[in-house]
Amino acid sequence: MIDLKIIRENPELVKATCKKRGCDVDIDALAALDREHREALGKAEGLRAERNRLSKECQTNPDARVKVKDMKEELASLEERSAVLAKEIDEKLSWLPNLIDDAVPQGETDADNQEIRKVGKLPEFSFQPKDHQELGEILGIIDAARGAKVAQAGFYYWKGKGAQLCQALFYWTQMELIKRGFTLFMTPCVAKEHTLYGTGYLPFFADQTYALKNEDLALIGTSEQTLVGYHADEILEGEQLPLCYTAYTPCFRTESGSYGKASRGIFRVHQFHKVEQIIFCKPEDSVKYHEFCLENEEYLLQQLGLPYHVVNVCLGDMGAPGYRKFDIEAWFPGFNAYREVTSNTNLTDFQSGRLKIRYKDKDGGKGFVHTISATAVTDRVAIAILENYQQADGSVVIPEVLRPFTGFDKIEPAK
C-alpha cells in the first residue's frame, strides 16, 4: 500500500509509477479527496471537542444540553462525510501498485527480463531428450488423466517413486532452510479475503483465486499469504528481526486467461506444491535479505545439479505489489529452454502497510517492516530433475543429495 503521505509529499513520483505500471488511478483526484477528507475530519473533531466540553456542563447547566443537542445533526453529517471519503480513498489506494526500484528494467513480458548470470552446464544427450510429460507416462509417476477425472483438467497425481521424489525434494529443502535460520511452519491452506487483500493478491489477482462458497475464505495461492498474514496487526520487536519463515503447502490458482502458456505436462497447473521463504525485516535490510533468499535458491539448485540462469524481472512481468523481483529459470531439456522455477520479490512495505505489520526499536526507531517473498522449490523443480537427469531408456537418476530421502537412486520405466 502506498502511504498517503507519499502522495501528499511527492505526487509526481506516484504518478510516474502509475504511468509505468499501467495503473489508471487519478492521483490528483486522490490527493483532492485526501484534502477534503482531512478537512471534514478536522471540522468533526473540533465540533466533537466542543461537544465534549459542553457535555461536562450538562449536569449543572440545563442550557448546555440544548446547545449540544443542536450540534448533533451537524456532527453526524460531518462524520458521515468523512467516512464516505475515507472509504473512497481506501478503494483507490488499494489499486495503487508499489513503487519501483531503479534497477528494474523496462519491458512488457518475460522476454524483456535481463539475464544476470548463467550457472551450471547444460546436459548433453546422445538421444532426443523427452519432456516430463512423456517421462511421467513412461515411468508411471505422473497421472494427469486421472487428475482430470477426479478433479478437473489442471490437477494431477504424482505416483509411486515420482511422489517419493517430490516428498524427498520438499523435505530436504525444508531441512536446508532450517539450517539457514528459517523457522518451519505448517499453515492453514485457506485464508480470508482480508489476508489476500493484505498480501496484495486482492484486488489485483482476484480472478486467480479459488473462493469457497458461502465462506469468507479462499484456497491459498501460496503460503506467502498465510505466513505474511501471520503477523497482521502486530508490532514486532526490532531486535528480533529478521524473522525468516518457511512452510510447505499446496498452492491453488485458477490460471484463468493463461491457456496455451507453456501448458504441456504439469508445468502450469491449478494446484502445485511449494516450499516458501518469507522474511520480515527492517526497511534498511530488505535489499540484503532479498539477496539472501536468492542465494538460498541458487544453493538449492546447485546442490541438485540443475543448470539455471537468474533474471532481473522487468516492469511488465512483475506484479503490482513488487518493488523488485528476481526469477530463476532452470534449464528444461524437454522444452529446450530456461523456464521459471523460483520467484523472489522484495515487496518493501506494500504488504506490511496493508496488514499493519510494524516494528519498534528500543532506541525509538519504528515503522512498517519490509517483507521478502521467495520460492525455495516447487513441483517444477521435480520436473526439471526428470528432464535433466533422464537416460536413453527413459529412466531417471536421482540427484545425490536427495538419495538419503528417496531411498533409491533411479526411477526405472514401468513395465
Added chain:
RNA sequence: GGAGGGAUGGUCGAGUGGUUUAAGGCAGCGGUCUUGAAAACCGCCGGGGCUACGGCUCCCGUGGGUUCAAAUCCCACUCCCUCCGCCA
C-alpha cells in the same frame, strides 16, 4: 451438533451512564542507593489521525442503536474457552 461462560492496553485485572483524562499488579525502560547485584524507593511505560507542538480527537472483539454524555444500556454479528456428543 447440544449446553454454558467470556472478549478491557505487552500481560493479569478493576470498572454496570458523567471525580475514568481507562484504577491497580506484573513485566519492561531510566534513575537513586550499592564494590557489584538483589531488595527498596523515584520517574517513564498502548496504538492511530491531526497539530498553530500549547494540544485536540478516535480506539475497551466488530457493526448498528438509545443518550447532552456509552467500556458501562439495547440489538445483531464474529471470535475464544469449558463440558457433552461425533471424529482424522
